[in-house]
Amino acid sequence: MSTENPVRILFVCMGNICRSPTAHGVFRRLVIDEGLSHRIEIDSAGTHAYHIGEPPDRRARDTARMRGIDIGDLRARLAEPDDFIRFHYVLAMDRDNYENLSQICPKGLEDRLRLFMEFAPELGIREVPDPYYGGQRGFEQVFDMVEFAARGLLLDIKSRYF
Template identity: 40%
Template sequence: MVRVLFVCLGNICRSPMAEAIFRDLVKKENLSDKIEVDSGGTGNWHSGNVPHKGTRILLDREKISYEGILARQVEENDWDAFDYIIAMDEQNIEDLGKIHKADDSVIVMKLMDFVDNSPEVDVPDPYYTGNFDYTFQLVSAGCIQLLNYMKEKHHF
């Protein structure tokens, strides 16, 4: 089983959006028995909360389930539990480094690293920008490319 953890700041906008989209893609590709997906935040302000209303509205519109997704904070033991930790921006990468020192046991990358010629290097936080549609476009593109990468690397 390959396990993926999506990470943003508060785990209510971008990373739960990525978790839901990626989970949906994995299900559609009949890979649910090979890939597990979760999300977390580098901060704990929203722990236990459902995704932000803007994220829920978008996922509902796209008919993508977010059932069971509740905000949680990333913990040091996540490096033992996951094969991939995929951050939404450079600040998340820096914050992850404060939780666990970098090593080769887990692939830690930004989601946009998987998208060739991406218009952004980081996924903008719609909590601050209010632009959930743009975030959805970027996250969707990143999730598709991440899944393609994983299918090739793990021979799914």
């Protein structure tokens, strides 16, 4: 793919304020560090409209900031069917969101929908748990999982597109 046609990634959780913006920020940092920001576009969305227009949860922002990543510029939005046309990867954080996304996925584009943790098979974890109702440790755990899967995702993108 050329810079005119970047690879596009969409991370999706329920409200787009915890897991998907964390993945968005972690992957964005990795892409910048690899010098690939001109070749990869990143976004995040939610399957529910609870928080449209809001920034990520304060605990997600704090956890990211403690690790040198700023996600304060991100704003929640709702996933939509056109996302499957725009994005090469639509990555659900868990099975429930995967099922919700499969309901809006246009026919013929199902191969774009995957669970994010598929990119970290060695962890043996299929889903990123929702830290919203837990304590700070849950946000740190999510961040650790997301970092691992983000590296696997980048390897996949490089092997398929670059």
